[in-house]
Amino acid sequence: MVHPTTMKEIARQLGVTVSTVSRALQNHPSIGLRTRERVHELAKRLDYVPNPTAINLKRRRTHNIGVVLPFLTEQFFSTAISAIEDVAISKGYSVVVMQSRNDYERERLVVGNLVKHGVDGIIVSLASETQNNSHFLEVNKHGIPIVFFDRVARNLPNSCVYVDVTAGAIEAVEYLISLGLSRIALLNGPGTLQATDERLKGYVTVMNRHGIPINRAYVRSVNLSKEDTARKMSELLDLPEPPQAVLAFNDYVALDAMQVCRQRGLAINQDIYFGSFSNLPFCSYLEHPPIASIEQFPHDMGTKAIQLLIAAIEDPQHFTREEVVIPHKLIVRQ
Amino acid sequence: MVHPTTMKEIARQLGVTVSTVSRALQNHPSIGLRTRERVHELAKRLDYVPNPTAINLKRRRTHNIGVVLPFLTEQFFSTAISAIEDVAISKGYSVVVMQSRNDYERERLVVGNLVKHGVDGIIVSLASETQNNSHFLEVNKHGIPIVFFDRVARNLPNSCVYVDVTAGAIEAVEYLISLGLSRIALLNGPGTLQATDERLKGYVTVMNRHGIPINRAYVRSVNLSKEDTARKMSELLDLPEPPQAVLAFNDYVALDAMQVCRQRGLAINQDIYFGSFSNLPFCSYLEHPPIASIEQFPHDMGTKAIQLLIAAIEDPQHFTREEVVIPHKLIVRQ
DNA sequence: CTGTTAGCGCATTCAA
DNA sequence: TTGAATGCGCTAACAG
Numbered sequence: 086m087v088h089p090t091t092m093k094e095i096a097r098q099l100g101v102t103v104s105t106v107s108r109a110l111q112n113h114p115s116i117g118l119r120t121r122e123r124v125h126e127l128a129k130r131l132d133y134v135p136n137p138t139a140i141n142l143k144r145r146r147t148h149n150i151g152v153v154l155p156f157l158t159e160q161f162f163s164t165a166i167s168a169i170e171d172v173a174i175s176k177g178y179s180v181v182v183m184q185s186r187n188d189y190e191r192e193r194l195v196v197g198n199l200v201k202h203g204v205d206g207i208i209v210s211l212a213s214e215t216q217n218n219s220h221f222l223e224v225n226k227h228g229i230p231i232v233f234f235d236r237v238a239r240n241l242p243n244s245c246v247y248v249d250v251t252a253g254a255i256e257a258v259e260y261l262i263s264l265g266l267s268r269i270a271l272l273n274g275p276g277t278l279q280a281t282d283e284r285l286k287g288y289v290t291v292m293n294r295h296g297i298p299i300n301r302a303y304v305r306s307v308n309l310s311k312e313d314t315a316r317k318m319s320e321l322l323d324l325p326e327p328p329q330a331v332l333a334f335n336d337y338v339a340l341d342a343m344q345v346c347r348q349r350g351l352a353i354n355q356d357i358y359f360g361s362f363s364n365l366p367f368c369s370y371l372e373h374p375p376i377a378s379i380e381q382f383p384h385d386m387g388t389k390a391i392q393l394l395i396a397a398i399e400d401p402q403h404f405t406r407e408e409v410v411i412p413h414k415l416i417v418r419q
Numbered sequence: 420m421v422h423p424t425t426m427k428e429i430a431r432q433l434g435v436t437v438s439t440v441s442r443a444l445q446n447h448p449s450i451g452l453r454t455r456e457r458v459h460e461l462a463k464r465l466d467y468v469p470n471p472t473a474i475n476l477k478r479r480r481t482h483n484i485g486v487v488l489p490f491l492t493e494q495f496f497s498t499a500i501s502a503i504e505d506v507a508i509s510k511g512y513s514v515v516v517m518q519s520r521n522d523y524e525r526e527r528l529v530v531g532n533l534v535k536h537g538v539d540g541i542i543v544s545l546a547s548e549t550q551n552n553s554h555f556l557e558v559n560k561h562g563i564p565i566v567f568f569d570r571v572a573r574n575l576p577n578s579c580v581y582v583d584v585t586a587g588a589i590e591a592v593e594y595l596i597s598l599g600l601s602r603i604a605l606l607n608g609p610g611t612l613q614a615t616d617e618r619l620k621g622y623v624t625v626m627n628r629h630g631i632p633i634n635r636a637y638v639r640s641v642n643l644s645k646e647d648t649a650r651k652m653s654e655l656l657d658l659p660e661p662p663q664a665v666l667a668f669n670d671y672v673a674l675d676a677m678q679v680c681r682q683r684g685l686a687i688n689q690d691i692y693f694g695s696f697s698n699l700p701f702c703s704y705l706e707h708p709p710i711a712s713i714e715q716f717p718h719d720m721g722t723k724a725i726q727l728l729i730a731a732i733e734d735p736q737h738f739t740r741e742e743v744v745i746p747h748k749l750i751v752r753q
Numbered sequence: 754c755t756g757t758t759a760g761c762g763c764a765t766t767c768a769a
Numbered sequence: 770t771t772g773a774a775t776g777c778g779c780t781a782a783c784a785g
Binding site for chain 2: 134137138157158164181184195198201226340367
């Protein structure tokens with residue numbers, strides 16, 4: 086089928102106008118029953134499918150929404166997208182995904198692609214290397230709504246959805262301390278992420294609260310790669326007084342760090358304890374998982390993000406910026 | 420910006436025609452240097468972005484490709500999508516994702532959405548419950564190319580990309596036997612999937628080859644849910660002569676089954692061994708992973724699938740059906 | 754109840 | 770070198 090059936094073709098074969106066909110197809114009340122039936126019948130026989138592009142052109146809407154996030158392969162993000170896709174479908178939208186790979190330049194590129202591509206709105210979880218928001222300002226200038234989730238840019242005039250990471254960090258560290266541990270390290274994320282600051286803040290809060298002096302050698306940043314995590318964890322273990330526990334930026338960092346510990350003969354949840362963020366499902370398959378993890382409910386975050394976005398798309402006049410804080414939860418294992 | 424800048428607006432402000440603007444923007448040689456510069460300058464000043472919908476309407480192409488697969492949250496699939504997205508971007512396409520959740524009706528629905536939405540082509544990994552291909556025939560009728568990957572429908576006239584699962588099963592079972600194990604069970608997938616038959620065929624081949632009689636109680640199907648897997652694994656363990664090893668449909672099935680074993684006090688890779696398919700990255704974090712897993716290279720499958728699809732989109736005349744078999748690899752752990 | 758007309762934003766053929 | 774005219778496929782206001 087080189088040329089798909091169009092309304093014009095149906096109109097020709099039926100000897101009526103295109104507008105008649107158009108109205109018949111939409112079951113417009115002003116069309117004669119007889120005509121309507123003939124049109125529908127022929128349309129079915131010719132496998133007529135309305136050309137979405139033409140409709141979009143008229144409606145000035147594509148019903149496409151773009152999602153930009155670091156990695157599709159991280160279950161945290163794929164869970165969020167899964168939720169987003171679910172809501173999107175139920176509301177008649179499609180989801181276009183693009184990964185930034187935590188690379189600032191690539192994030193710029195794909196965000197640009199999305200506007201060139203004509204999405205009605207964009208959901209973003211920032212690349213860890215992004216330190217400049219000009220590409221989002223650009224999108225705003227075009228009147229395309231954005232909603233940030235998890236890795237948000239709170240200084241932009243767009244809505245965002247996130248969890249209170251500081252509170253989460255506080256709970257996690259409190260829990261580690263309640264186990265009688267005091268030499269607690271922080272394997273934090275890159276300084277470009279707000280979430281990194283927030284974890285640090287929670288960590289410091291609890292340490293101060295308990296009068297535990299902060300050992301600066303215990304606080305390290307990783308770029309979220311396996312290699313960097315392994316290096317930083319090794320450095321921690323090489324300290325004259327290695328930590329008894331580590332609060333990791335997320336489960337991936339925790340897992341990579343735990344692997345280093347095991348290679349050095351340390352028993353997890355015995356010689357050394359881990360706290361982390363995300364509570365990824367596959368941790369439930371581990372015999373020695375991080376003992377505490379902050380569940381961040383990516384499914385809820387994704388759901389809320391797309392609800393906000395669709396609201397912004399469908400009623401741009403009345404929509405105002407929102408900051409939604411999704412409740413987190415400390416999960417204790419074993 | 421309620422009304423984005425259009426060529427018409429630029430033309431008006433410059434006192435030229437839309438056609439001039441159009442040509443100037445494309446750097447058409449027949450446009451005076453002076454005019455071209457003025458157009459470009461004003462376009463930039465007004466933040467002109469060409470309306471992709473209008474261009475699509477003219478070009479009769481959307482540069483959107485749809486991907487339908489069971490679950491975005493399974494790393495096997497997210498890895499494939501990740502590869503697909505990568506190639507897509509580099510070729511100027513965008514990826515629209517939809518998950519079938521292994522549900523036949525939902526698969527029908529989203530495939531229909533994709534054609535209504537106007538994608539140029541579709542990549543599919545079948546839902547496990549799909550037993551009828553009429554929705555794909557429908558797509559074919561509209562001249563939209565499809566490429567299947569991993570969970571393929573080889574009886575359809577579309578290209579497909581997969582690994583030789585039978586060969587993989589043969590290698591895995593051979594390996595288990597080489598460990599001195601002979602009571603080997605098969606925790607297979609749903610009967611609707613070709614991949615299920617293929618695993619069975621490999622299993623039977625090796626058992627016959629070694630003269631090991633096939634215990635029909637050892638061969639079970641699961642619907643890929645955690646609960647069903649747990650139930651079937653329990654049944655295996657309840658047999659008067661429980662298996663010494665299990666070949667699982669994939670790593671998820673293996674993990675769920677292994678959990679049941681552990682709960683019963685069995686030591687993995689000691690009291691009972693597991694072979695599986697996928698070799699998911701997070702298995703490397705397990706202290707007792709499946710001892711053998713068939714790596715299926717989802718990244719390669721995705722890459723090949725989209726290459727075939729783009730070829731079919733861009734040269735529909737010369738394109739012919741292809742079946743691509745991606746090499747697999749037996750990964751032995753520990 | 755149906756046809757006519759116009760237009761969405763852009764590319765392109767044909768004139769000038 | 771530029772403009773005028775046409776059409777991609779569809780919707781909708783207006784007219785009859």
